[in-house]
Amino acid sequence: MSNKAELVVEGKKLAVSNLNKVLYPKAGFTKGQVIDYYIRIAPVLLPHLRDRPLTMKRYPNGVEAEFFYEKNCPSHRPKWVKTAKVWSEGNNRIMHYCLAQDLPTLVWAANLADLELHTSLAKKKDVARPTVMVFDLDPGAPADIVQCCEVGLWLRNLLGEMKLKSFAKTSGSKGLQVYVPLNTSATFDETKDLSRALAQHLEREHPGLVTSNMSTALRKGKIFVDWSQNDEHKTTVCVYSLRAKEEPTVSTPVSWDEVENCLKKKKADLLKFRCDRTLERVQKMGDLFHPVEDFKQKLPKKWNL
DSSP, rough: OSSOOOOOOOOEEEEETTTTTTETTTEEEEEHHHHHHHHHHHHHHHHHEEEEEEEEEEEETTTSSOEEESSOOOOOTTTOEEEEEETTTTTTTTEEEEESSSHHHHHHHHHHHEEEEESSSEETTTTEEEEEEEEEEEOOOOOHHHHHHHHHHHHHHHHHTTTOEEEEEEEEEOOOEEEEEEEESOHHHHHHHHHHHHHHHHHHHHHTEEOOOOGGGGGTTTTTOTTTOSSTOEEEEEETOOOOOOOOOBEEEEEEEHHHHHHTTTTTTGGOHHHHHHHHHHHOOTTGGGGTTTOOOOOOOOOOO
């Protein structure tokens, strides 16, 4: 592969560079392969990116070198890259977030070594209203994704008792994430209150395995049920995003049957997906996460936990 190229993507010209640069040294995975992955996964990825303010996590010298988050869309962006104006409390000013609305924008971001795509839980039209409630199940060693599966199934059942359907995906790192699509008029206060209450309930019911406390000192051998992502000013890693690990792993949707199987067989590798395997799954199974973008549910007005 040439180290530079000019691509024409949906009628837009894009110069891409350093294609042979290795961004995942232990896997020998190059920037060109990163761009190729994002082009191939785009049909299922773009619906989950569209209209969501994007925080880019860039690794210009690869996953073993320094990275930086970029919230404000770069000023050198092509004129066709769309942006969303969002007030930032931390910066005390309006920020112009990139919007990955189409394939050219996705390729442009990948060429900036934006390995990880972190998105808002709300869309640009109303950044104060989440379309989803999220739980990030993060294992403290020696616990791993197998124990996350057990906690995830408990959480799924609790949500089911509230008539709420949920969907699971791997974090692409160590854990499991549970998404509850809403796509109605929920607020972040409501999703935060309920997610915190559910996390605390799981902690009371299973104190030996679950913590709802952010303190890393309390996480050893436990699963931290992180409810705090349900916040207007936070982001979560987008489904189908690469992760900056030793290998090019991906945050990949999984069925609850697969979660149960991982727990039953106690094999963490069953839910570890490199980008090539994720692409194969999409070819066979389609987008298991597609209901998250349009399935409508209302949060219960009252609950007893």
